[in-house]
Every structure is written in structure tokens, then in C-alpha cells.
Amino acid sequence: MILQKQVSQNATNRDQVRPTATKMTFKEFYRKLSPYLKGTYKSAPDFVDGIFIKSASTNDDGKGITATIEKCSKREKQRIVQDERAFARFSRKYAPSFDVELCTDVLDEVIPDPSLEKLAGDFESDVPGINFSNCSEKLAYLLKGILEDAAERSPGSKAQKENILRQRLNDESHGECPLCHKEITMIQGKQNSLTPLLIDQSGEMAFENCLASCPDCYRSFEGKDEREKLQRIKDALANEEGEEDSINESLEKAVGLLGKLRGDEPVMLEYQGVKVEQKIPPKKNTYFYKKVLENVTRYFPALRSAFQAEEGKDGWSFQGLAEFMRRNYLAIASKETDQEKIFDGLVQIVMEKAGCQRTPAEIIVSYFVQDCEVFHEISQ
Numbered sequence: 001m002i003l004q005k006q007v008s009q010n011a012t013n014r015d016q017v018r019p020t021a022t023k024m025t026f027k028e029f030y031r032k033l034s035p036y037l038k039g040t041y042k043s044a045p046d047f048v049d050g051i052f053i054k055s056a057s058t059n060d061d062g063k064g065i066t067a068t069i070e071k072c073s074k075r076e077k078q079r080i081v082q083d084e085r086a087f088a089r090f091s092r093k094y095a096p097s098f099d100v101e102l103c104t105d106v107l108d109e110v111i112p113d114p115s116l117e118k119l120a121g122d123f124e125s126d127v128p129g130i131n132f133s134n135c136s137e138k139l140a141y142l143l144k145g146i147l148e149d150a151a152e153r154s155p156g157s158k159a160q161k162e163n164i165l166r167q168r169l170n171d172e173s174h175g176e177c178p179l180c181h182k183e184i185t186m187i188q189g190k191q192n193s194l195t196p197l198l199i200d201q202s203g204e205m206a207f208e209n210c211l212a213s214c215p216d217c218y219r220s221f222e223g224k225d226e227r228e229k230l231q232r233i234k235d236a237l238a239n240e241e242g243e244e245d246s247i248n249e250s251l252e253k254a255v256g257l258l259g260k261l262r263g264d265e266p267v268m269l270e271y272q273g274v275k276v277e278q279k280i281p282p283k284k285n286t287y288f289y290k291k292v293l294e295n296v297t298r299y300f301p302a303l304r305s306a307f308q309a310e311e312g313k314d315g316w317s318f319q320g321l322a323e324f325m326r327r328n329y330l331a332i333a334s335k336e337t338d339q340e341k342i343f344d345g346l347v348q349i350v351m352e353k354a355g356c357q358r359t360p361a362e363i364i365v366s367y368f369v370q371d372c373e374v375f376h377e378i379s380q
């Protein structure tokens with residue numbers, strides 16, 4: 001079975017909390033931000049102490065990041081803020097320890113509330129969607145991007161650079177292979193170690209041109225020109241937050257369409273229900289097989305027409321929903337082999353996201369069994 005991932009059409013234009021690429025340098029960031037900071041943080045060394053030390057993740061204390069910064073002389077701290085090369089060297093060591101949540105808290109603390117609106121206005125051209133209420137978080141993500149870009153460009157060792165790149169890719173794909181949805185690990189040499197996969201094979205090994213992948217997917221894509229497909233997956237990861245909302249709406253709409261069926265729609269002829277039989281062995285779990293088959297024969301044709309009629313209205317796209325179901329099916333199936341339990345896991349997701357009862361959720365999931373997103377065909 002070919003795995004295909006498509007970007008949900010209506011998710012591509014949503015604003016993102018995470019700016020994925022930034023052209024801003026740290027010097028510019030500091031110049032724009034510093035006038036708004038409370039008294040003491042205005043000086044460069046205090047900025048480095050205040051913002052960077054407080055934003056260092058506690059997990060990295062073992063590596064002594066905080067201690068290293070504290071030992072820096074005032075002059076060195078001044079240079080981090082003024083000299084891009086010094087900042088790049090600093091970023092290489094520091095970027096992996098930077099914690100967006102901690103930084104958001106620090107910024108909340110050091111930016112006086114009344115100036116948030118004006119500050120957001122100043123950063124509007126760099127950070128789409130920034131406003132007074134999300135200002136600290138957006139700036140923390142911006143700073144993370146600046147640190148990581150600088151670290152990637154810095155002349156450090158190849159291994160250090162690769163480590164940062166892998167860390168970013170891991171964050172972006174939430175610890176799973178975005179191609180097959182299996183869990184991946186940052187630990188090198190394991191069977192499921194994260195392997196950076198080039199989107200454009202002739203391009204450079206940089207975050208914007210890479211996807212996380214598991215070694216199996218890496219082998220099946222390496223050296224092939226699949227850039228369009230891989231780029232779509234990359235874009236979908238960047239748009240995930242928007243997608244989350246649109247999936248809830250899509251599922252609510254699907255359940256709504258199901259509710260509108262009049263009840264006199266034609267049922268599917270038996271031979272068309274063969275698909276279910278090819279996926280769920282009827283003899284192994286008869287009741288489960290019958291339940292899915294009944295849902296399919298009873299609702300599939302009418303739902304399919306209803307979905308087709310809605311396509312494109314209010315930005316609704318069936319493809320986005322189908323892709324969501326496939327992704328969740330693969331994620332559950334990578335940990336669970338019992339078909340009924342997998343089915344149940346999907347039903348739970350639909351119930352939660354659409355805010356509906358169990359029966360309509362079961363009908364929706366059954367639809368995607370017939371439509372091929374859920375369950376593999378059993379090879380004869």
C-alpha cells in the first residue's frame with residue numbers, strides 16, 4: 001500500500017504560532033526588543049544573563065550551559081549581542097538547551113504589559129499574527145528560530161551541526177517519522193534512529209530542506225526525486241496548529257452530514273461490501289466484521305454523495321479528513337495489532353474531536369475502512 005500524505009487544503013493559510021523560517025538576525029532582534037524591556041535587561045550582559053540563562057532547559061544543567069554563560073566575562077556577553085559571529089558560536093552550544101516555554105515566561109516578566117501592543121506592532125512584519133496577547137510566546141519562538149539558524153550556519157564541527165539539525169527535525173515531527181508515523185529516537189545507532197532526509201536531493205543539508213525519517217523510510221526515499229511529495233509533508237508539519245482546528249470542524253461537519261441523511265437512501269449491494277471482508281477476516285471476529293459491514297452497506301453510498309456535494313464549500317476538503325484518518329490509523333496500528341482495538345481508538349478520536357456519540361463515530365470510522373484509509377488488505 002502506498003502511503004500518501006496530502007496537505008489539508010484549508011489549513012495552508014492559517015497563521016502559525018511557530019515561525020518556521022526567519023531571516024532576522026539576533027542583532028536586529030535585540031535592537032527591536034531592548035527598548036521595551038524593564039530597566040536592568042536593557043544592557044547586553046544583563047540581557048544574556050536574564051533571558052538566556054533563565055530560558056535554558058533544566059535538563060541540560062548536566063552539560064553546564066548555565067554555568068558556562070555565568071562564567072562568561074561582561075565583554076564576552078557584550079560581544080554575543082553585538083557580533084554575529086560571536087552569537088553564532090554561542091548559539092551552537094546554547095541552542096539545544098533553549099526552552100520556548102521558559103523563555104515565554106521570562107519575556108512575560110520583563111516586558112511591561114502596557115507596551116505589549118506597541119511591541120507586537122513593531123514585530124508584525126517579522127512575525128505574522130503577533131498581537132499583545134501572544135506576543136511573548138511568538139517572540140520566544142522567533143528567538144528559537146534565530147538561535148537555531150545561527151547555530152546551523154556557525155562553523156562548528158559537522159557532528160554538532162548534525163545534532164542540532166536532528167533535534168530541530170525531531171521537534172518538528174514530534175518524535176515520529178512523518179512518512180510512516182512510527183516512533184523515532186534521537187539516540188544514534190538504534191534501529192529507529194532519526195535520519196535526516198533531503199527534500200531536494202541536490203539541495204543542502206539544512207532544516208528547511210530536510211524531513212525527519214526512520215531508517216526504513218530513508219532507504220526507500222533516498223536518491224529519488226520525490227521533492228513535491230516531501231515538501232507537502234514539510235508544509236503540513238508547519239501548518240499543524242491550523243490543521244488541528246480544521247480537522248475538528250471537518251469531523252463535526254461529517255457527523256452533521258450523517259445526521260441529515262433521511263434514512264431512505266439506497267443501501268450498498270452486497271458485492272460492494274467485499275472490501276470489508278478483505279480487511280477484517282469474517283471468521284476471526286464475526287461481530288466486529290458484521291458491525292463494520294453493516295455500517296458500510298447502510299451508510300457508505302449516501303455519505304459519499306454528501307461528502308462530494310460539500311467538497312470545497314466553506315473550505316471543506318474530504319482529502320484533509322481522509323489523510324487525518326490514515327495518519328491516526330497508522331499511529332495506532334504501529335503500537336496495537338488487534339483490529340477491534342485499533343477501530344476503537346479511532347472511534348475515540350472522532351468522538352472527542354467531533355463532540356459526538358459513539359454510534360455516529362463508528363459509522364464514520366467504518367466509512368474510512370471502506371474508503372481504504374483504515375486497515376490494510378489482508379494478503380491472501
Ligand SMILES: [Zn+2]
Pocket residue numbers: 177178179180181182213214215216217218
Ligand atoms: Zn518511516
